[in-house]
Amino acid sequence: GENVEQHPSTLSVQEGDSAVIKCTYSDSASNYFPWYKQELGKRPQLIIDIRSNVGEKKDQRIAVTLNKTAKHFSLHITETQPEDSAVYFCAADNTDKLIFGTGTRLQVFP
């Protein structure tokens, strides 16, 4: 079955700096890779996703890149702000369900 690994587990950056979170997956049949942001005490919220027919997708300050050959994908946040502080989860599809990474706790210091 699919296995998703996520690094780092914690990440601290200064406001205005960039943050990068990386994930690898094991099943080459996976075709859909969403990213979720979970603020403390809140639900995971879908912030961006990418499908295997594209290599990069951008939405304002966030972007996701996908390398299907290497089976890894990354989340890039530029010009970080304190409100970006949260836990971020990557995921990959496996038949009809999502397999989640273990999460990255991002702290943005003013």
Next chain:
Amino acid sequence: DAGVIQSPRHEVTEMGQEVTLRCKPISGHNSLFWYRQTMMRGLELLIYFNNNVPIDDSGMPEDRFSAKMPNASFSTLKIQPSEPRDSAVYFCASSLNRLPMGQFFGPGTRLTVL
């Protein structure tokens, strides 16, 4: 648009009691997922339904857990009897198609078993 609705938002119960968590998916969505989240184990998929039919319950921890989806707009997750190690946040999520594209989470139920 109403998102995924879950009730109760918080539940505190004593060991041995029955607990029932409820979920209403987004209208028109035909796939529904139950997750459990803890610090130790992260986000675990317990069971999912497609068109009200359970497709994969391999994540259900043991026979004390059961889930039903009697119609397209309602699902329950039941724990009987509950144990302290069941304490967690339980999320329900729904999506439009069988593939998990655009899966949306409810606010969760924080369960504490004393």
